[in-house]
Amino acid sequence: MSRPAVRFAPSPTGYLHIGNARTALLNWLFAKARGGRFVLRIDDTDRERSREEYADAIVTDLAWLGIPPDEIVRQSQRFELYRGAAERLKASGRLYPCYETPEELERRRKRRLARGLPPVYDRAALELTDEDRQRYEAQGRKPHWRFLLGDQPVGWPDLCRGEQSFPPGSLSDPVLLREDGTWLYTLPSVVDDIEMGISHVVRGEDHVANTAVQIEIFRALGAEPPVFAHHNLLVAAAGGGLSKREGALSLRALREAGYEPMAVASLAVLVGSAAQVEPVASLEELAERLDLSRLSRAPSSFDPAELDGLNARLLHDMPYEIAAPRLDAMGVGGGPAFWAAVRPNLVYFQDVVEWWRIVNGPVTPAADPADATFLETAVGQLPAEPWDEATWPAWTGQLKEATGRKGAALFRPLRLALTGREQGPELKRLLPLIGRKEAVRRLTAGATGKAG
Numbered sequence: 001m002s003r004p005a006v007r008f009a010p011s012p013t014g015y016l017h018i019g020n021a022r023t024a025l026l027n028w029l030f031a032k033a034r035g036g037r038f039v040l041r042i043d044d045t046d047r048e049r050s051r052e053e054y055a056d057a058i059v060t061d062l063a064w065l066g067i068p069p070d071e072i073v074r075q076s077q078r079f080e081l082y083r084g085a086a087e088r089l090k091a092s093g094r095l096y097p098c099y100e101t102p103e104e105l106e107r108r109r110k111r112r113l114a115r116g117l118p119p120v121y122d123r124a125a126l127e128l129t130d131e132d133r134q135r136y137e138a139q140g141r142k143p144h145w146r147f148l149l150g151d152q153p154v155g156w157p158d159l160c161r162g163e164q165s166f167p168p169g170s171l172s173d174p175v176l177l178r179e180d181g182t183w184l185y186t187l188p189s190v191v192d193d194i195e196m197g198i199s200h201v202v203r204g205e206d207h208v209a210n211t212a213v214q215i216e217i218f219r220a221l222g223a224e225p226p227v228f229a230h231h232n233l234l235v236a237a238a239g240g241g242l243s244k245r246e247g248a249l250s251l252r253a254l255r256e257a258g259y260e261p262m263a264v265a266s267l268a269v270l271v272g273s274a275a276q277v278e279p280v281a282s283l284e285e286l287a288e289r290l291d292l293s294r295l296s297r298a299p300s301s302f303d304p305a306e307l308d309g310l311n312a313r314l315l316h317d318m319p320y321e322i323a324a325p326r327l328d329a330m331g332v333g334g335g336p337a338f339w340a341a342v343r344p345n346l347v348y349f350q351d352v353v354e355w356w357r358i359v360n361g362p363v364t365p366a367a368d369p370a371d372a373t374f375l376e377t378a379v380g381q382l383p384a385e386p387w388d389e390a391t392w393p394a395w396t397g398q399l400k401e402a403t404g405r406k407g408a409a410l411f412r413p414l415r416l417a418l419t420g421r422e423q424g425p426e427l428k429r430l431l432p433l434i435g436r437k438e439a440v441r442r443l444t445a446g447a448t449g450k451a452g
């Protein structure tokens, strides 16, 4: 295959959600694994609903996912091209004017259904004479324009779904241009795909019927249609599809909640794929696991709560070199030893801030008054520095012998006094980071009841 060119074509009418991320990522992964080009096409022909703020957010969100486009194209700047294509279709008799009102169409649709016929457009407008049209125009009616579908079946080998075929007569001639001169998405998309040299269209299966129509439009415009791949859709486990306005699953909200882009990408791509859903550290690795032909055919249900587990596992395996610049930027020190100590306890990266405070203070030690004597003994037995990971087992081993305490009775008071918490990273790793002087202070505060 020569280098593919793909496009991700959202309309800027809301924030991207995890389902859109699936489409964007599948395009990017497919193209990049083959040295190809990834274009962002902003489908903003609907001027009423499109907003600049959403277009900007799409660009930001793709960058956050790690898949910035090689090129950005905006449909609102290309009306001239669409008009030109429409004129060509009119000239070849494939685009014809219709004057029905929505109410008329609805009445006819119902009549066809009642007679057991498919509710497709009956092409009555093709029978209109010039006089009929003049009469309508004189009444102030403006035409909308339909594309005349052919009388042959339309099919294509879909990279996700296998062979597809639509029999003639199963679809209505699609409206390409509305009465008010605004475009539906159908024609501009084809014109752009041709003009941008798009080789593969990877999009959701909600577009399968559009593809049957668009393949005919490609041909009517003298172009070879691209290869199509229609992936299954994502549905949140709680039920219902994902809509852009469902705020919580927007990429923006997920980012603000502290999820790693690779946790989101791993879930968005691997759910309903042949590979297991697990956190994958890089897009390159994700590309290796992706096989479009083995995506599930049914909608893939996912539980947003799964993201927590994926995020945590991603952080648990994150090497220090990757974490270091982020720790620096957050003013968190401690180097590799700190990272190794806290990484198994992270769910979100920003949790490091709290653990850094627990290492550095201020910490209010907690203690049970009944443990005061034990904590005094513990201070007395603290080994001299230098400390390392062997310090904790040596110290607590000694304490066990001296006091006869073991298990929770031994460890819990120490943890409470040293960190002020019931749970946390392994103390053998934290203790050398806290250091002797501060450990003495915290244990003493615990012993003397100055604990919080």
Ligand code: GLU
Binding pocket: 008, 009, 010, 011, 043, 185, 189, 202, 203, 207
């Ligand atoms: N704007 C369309 C959508 O968001 C694009 C579909 C396509 O990829 O062609 O559904």
